[in-house]
Amino acid sequence: MSLELSNVTLTYPDGDGVVTALDRVSVRVAPGEVTAVVGPSGSGKSSLLAVAATLIRPDSGTVRVGGTDTLGLRPRETAELRLAEVGIVFQQPNLISSLTAVEQLVVTGHMRSRPVREARASAMETLAAVGLSGKEHRRPHQLSGGERQRVNIARALAGRPSALLVDEPTAALDHDRGARVMELVGEATRTFGVATLLVTHDTEHLGAAGRVLEMRDGRLGAPAPA
Ligand code: ADP
Ligand code: MG
Numbered sequence: 383m384s385l386e387l388s389n390v391t392l393t394y395p396d397g398d399g400v401v402t403a404l405d406r407v408s409v410r411v412a413p414g415e416v417t418a419v420v421g422p423s424g425s426g427k428s429s430l431l432a433v434a435a436t437l438i439r440p441d442s443g444t445v446r447v448g449g450t451d452t453l454g455l456r457p458r459e460t461a462e463l464r465l466a467e468v469g470i471v472f473q474q475p476n477l478i479s480s481l482t483a484v485e486q487l488v489v490t491g492h493m494r495s496r497p498v499r500e501a502r503a504s505a506m507e508t509l510a511a512v513g514l515s516g517k518e519h520r521r522p523h524q525l526s527g528g529e530r531q532r533v534n535i536a537r538a539l540a541g542r543p544s545a546l547l548v549d550e551p552t553a554a555l556d557h558d559r560g561a562r563v564m565e566l567v568g569e570a571t572r573t574f575g576v577a578t579l580l581v582t583h584d585t586e587h588l589g590a591a592g593r594v595l596e597m598r599d600g601r602l603g604a605p606a607p608a
Contacts (some may be wrong), residue, residue, distance in 0.1 A: 531563050
């Protein structure tokens with residue numbers, strides 16, 4: 383199921399006026415594909431992810447996640463859809479220090495409604511898919527920075543969402559680790575068939591992206607030639 387934003391406009395109040403964070407933005411991300419959005423700070427990247435994640439309602443336009451037109455939903459239905467269909471990877475892993483890798487996945491809301499044994503089996507499978515076999519029972523401090531980022535990605539995929547939204551995944555990492563995290567996002571996208579929208583101001587590691595778009599002052603388009 384794809385992720386599709388069409389003609390989305392988002393403004394924030396700003397004094398007596400408004401600031402336009404997204405200006406008639408349209409983008410469609412197919413399952414198994416990474417679309418990267420690059421752009422300077424303040425261009426609207428995080429706003430784009432928040433709208434795609436159904437965390438912010440735009441002023442106008444449509445947002446389809448996993449085949450559902452989300453703007454027609456009630457708040458409670460929106461929350462349920464988000465839990466079932468959207469995986470979010472924030473820049474900082476924000477793992478719980480007392481929990482093992484497998485527990486980080488099991489405690490997410492995505493899996494709370496499932497029997498514990500089933501949730502654990504699915505969590506083990508997800509961790510294996512991101513290359514963490516044998517490390518499922520380690521706590522965050524027993525993992526490397528790159529491994530914690532893998533747990534972060536696995537946690538976002540634990541509920542088998544149709545869309546994966548990734549905000550600046552390489553910002554806190556050095557060059558090699560950044561490159562590996564981007565590769566991992568690409569692999570996980572193919573393995574799980576998710577529609578991945580990744581935003582970054584880092585133009586160095588875009589090889590894993592099937593498509594790169596550029597955000598400028600809230601407008602999304604083809605990147606300017608280098
Ligand atoms: P980026 O992630 O590319 O840095 P953002 O989406 O965070 O861009 O911001 C886009 C624009 O919207 C900027 O002008 C920013 O100042 C403004 N903005 C973002 N969030 C808010 C908010 N909660 N209230 C008011 N203005 C905001
Ligand atoms: Mg941002």
